[in-house]
Amino acid sequence: MTQQPRYLEDTYCFSIESEVVARGSDEHGEWIALKDNIFYPQGGGQPADIGWVNDIAVKVRRHASGLVALYPEQALEFVKNEILRAKVSPAERLRNSALHTAGHFLNFALYPYGWKGIAGHHFPGESRVEFSPIGPDALAVDALPLREIEEEMAARLREGAEVKAWREGETRITLIENTEPILCGGTHLANINQIADLTIKSAKFKKGTLRISYDAMYRD
Ligand SMILES: [Zn+2]
Numbered sequence: 001m002t003q004q005p006r007y008l009e010d011t012y013c014f015s016i017e018s019e020v021v022a023r024g025s026d027e028h029g030e031w032i033a034l035k036d037n038i039f040y041p042q043g044g045g046q047p048a049d050i051g052w053v054n055d056i057a058v059k060v061r062r063h064a065s066g067l068v069a070l071y072p073e074q075a076l077e078f079v080k081n082e083i084l085r086a087k088v089s090p091a092e093r094l095r096n097s098a099l100h101t102a103g104h105f106l107n108f109a110l111y112p113y114g115w116k117g118i119a120g121h122h123f124p125g126e127s128r129v130e131f132s133p134i135g136p137d138a139l140a141v142d143a144l145p146l147r148e149i150e151e152e153m154a155a156r157l158r159e160g161a162e163v164k165a166w167r168e169g170e171t172r173i174t175l176i177e178n179t180e181p182i183l184c185g186g187t188h189l190a191n192i193n194q195i196a197d198l199t200i201k202s203a204k205f206k207k208g209t210l211r212i213s214y215d216a217m218y219r220d
Contacts, residue, residue: 006036015088017085021034031069034086038051039058040068045123046123049089095124101176101189105156106129106212110149118209161177164177197216199214
């Protein structure tokens with residue numbers, strides 16, 4: 001039986017009931033994998049979800065088999081075919097999704113200044129996007145009008161734009177309306193108007209790479 005990656009279909013699905021499709025143990029301990037999986041395993045610059053199964057806290061990891069495995073922090077008793085209750089902590093999921101979606105949005109905000117995003121790290125407190133110059137006309141880091149870019153971004157976030165995701169074969173594609181498609185397996189907000197307080201904390205240029213550190217929140 002295969003595992004359904006529900007977290008890719010719906011960022012806002014915080015709980016589900018499901019049966020176990022696989023179990024085992026490895027160097028991190030005993031694990032189970034649920035058929036309907038709502039948990040995001042760390043990857044793509046986004047931290048793993050915080051969550052519970054039958055109210056027991058679990059650590060979430062991508063297992064070597066490719067399954068998203070859950071490692072209960074206490075013994076989790078269940079019988080074959082039993083339906084378990086899975087829960088993701090909404091606050092962290094939404095903050096991580098806001099930071100992740102903001103990271104993509106930032107990619108495009110720097111485009112008019114001659115920079116394109118090449119990598120991102122979207123952990124709370126240490127979020128950043130790295131850019132390469134598109135050509136020789138990329139504006140030097142000291143010349144970037146960071147406060148203006150921030151204000152421009154805030155206006156566009158207030159206006160809103162839908163964020164969509166779909167699959168083409170094994171590839172997952174994400175698109176913020178009026179930008180370009182991105183290949184990404186992270187969780188995104190449904191609309192950029194749910195991103196609040198997007199601020200640029202610093203911009204540094206080193207070894208051909210522009211690094212912009214930023215912060216963002218989920219708008220309740
Ligand atoms: Zn993404």
